Amino acid sequence: MATDSLPPQKNAATAPEDVVAVPASRDSAHPLVRFDKVVKRYGDHVVLDQLDFSVERGEHVTLIGPSGSGKTTILRLLMTLEKVSDGVIRINGDPLTHMLATDGSLKPASEKHLREARKKIGMVFQQFNLFPNMKVLQNITEAPVNVLGMDRDKAEARARELLDLVGLSAKTDAHPSQLSGGQQQRVAIARALAMEPEILLLDEVTSALDPELVAGVLELLGDIARNTDITMLCVTHEMNFARDVSEKVLMFDAGRVVESGSPEKIFSDPEHERTREFLNAVL
Numbered sequence: 001m002a003t004d005s006l007p008p009q010k011n012a013a014t015a016p017e018d019v020v021a022v023p024a025s026r027d028s029a030h031p032l033v034r035f036d037k038v039v040k041r042y043g044d045h046v047v048l049d050q051l052d053f054s055v056e057r058g059e060h061v062t063l064i065g066p067s068g069s070g071k072t073t074i075l076r077l078l079m080t081l082e083k084v085s086d087g088v089i090r091i092n093g094d095p096l097t098h099m100l101a102t103d104g105s106l107k108p109a110s111e112k113h114l115r116e117a118r119k120k121i122g123m124v125f126q127q128f129n130l131f132p133n134m135k136v137l138q139n140i141t142e143a144p145v146n147v148l149g150m151d152r153d154k155a156e157a158r159a160r161e162l163l164d165l166v167g168l169s170a171k172t173d174a175h176p177s178q179l180s181g182g183q184q185q186r187v188a189i190a191r192a193l194a195m196e197p198e199i200l201l202l203d204e205v206t207s208a209l210d211p212e213l214v215a216g217v218l219e220l221l222g223d224i225a226r227n228t229d230i231t232m233l234c235v236t237h238e239m240n241f242a243r244d245v246s247e248k249v250l251m252f253d254a255g256r257v258v259e260s261g262s263p264e265k266i267f268s269d270p271e272h273e274r275t276r277e278f279l280n281a282v283l
C-alpha cells in the first residue's frame, strides 16, 4: 500500500513535498479536542449530560457504549451538524461552536467561524454519503477546490494519490453506483483525507458493508492510524479494530463517560458494571 501519500505524515522530514505539512494552528498547550460540561438536549430528552472528556493530538480514540448513549451525537457536534445546548467544545483550545467576545465572554459562533472550524475535521459516515451524480475523482476534489480554494490540477493530483492509497486507481471515472459498498467507503475515506483534516471522525463506517468487505476497510483505516498523525475518533462495534487501532477507549452510558482506559484494560478488566454488561453483550 502506498502509505507515502497519507496526510499528514508521522515524520514530516521524509514526507514528499506535495504532502501538506502539519497545520500551523496546532498548539501543544491544549488537548486537540475538549468537551467541557457539554449538554445536548432534544426537547426534554437529555442526550449528553455535562459531558467532559478530551482527546490529545494524534490519539486514536474509540467510543463504545449501548445504542442511544450519545456516541453519534458527539461526532455530529464536532462536525457542527448539531449545536450544543450548553457547555463548550474546544479544538486546540478555541471554542468550536462559540466565539470569544471582546469582553471575554462566549457568544454563539458565526457561520464563517463554523466554516473555518469544519475545515479541520473530516467525517466518514456509515452510509458513505457520496455525491451520486459525480464521478469518483470529482467526489474527492469537490471540497478541496470549493471549500479550501485549492487549484483544481493540484486537487486532482492529490485525489489520484489518495485513490492509489485506497486501492481504487482504476475507478477514477466510475460513478458511486458502479462501486461495491466497500469501494464506496474507500472513496469516502479518500474524500475525507483530501481535506487534510486534523481530526478524522469515523461513525460505524463498516456497519453497512457486507461482512467480506469489512476487513479491507478496517485494514485501510489501521494503516492510516499507524502511518499518519491524524487524530481519530471512532464509533464502532468492531472491538478488534478498537483493540488494534486505538490507544484509548471511552465507554459511554446515558450521555456520560462511565469508564476510560487502554483497550487492554477496558476489554480485559473493566471496572464499571455497565461496561461489563455492554461487553458481555457485544463480545
Ligand SMILES: Nc1ncnc2c1ncn2[C@@H]1O[C@H](COP(=O)(O)OP(=O)(O)OP(=O)(O)O)[C@@H](O)[C@H]1O
Pocket (backbone or CB within 6 Å): 042, 047, 065, 066, 067, 068, 069, 070, 071, 072, 073, 074
Ligand atoms: N435529531 C434528533 N432528534 C431527537 N432525538 C435525537 C436526534 N438525534 C438523536 N436523538 C436521540 O439521541 C439519543 C442518542 O443518539 P445517538 O445516535 O447519539 O446514540 P448512539 O450512541 O450513537 O446510538 P447507536 O449506537 O444506536 O448509533 C438517542 O436517544 C436518539 O434517539
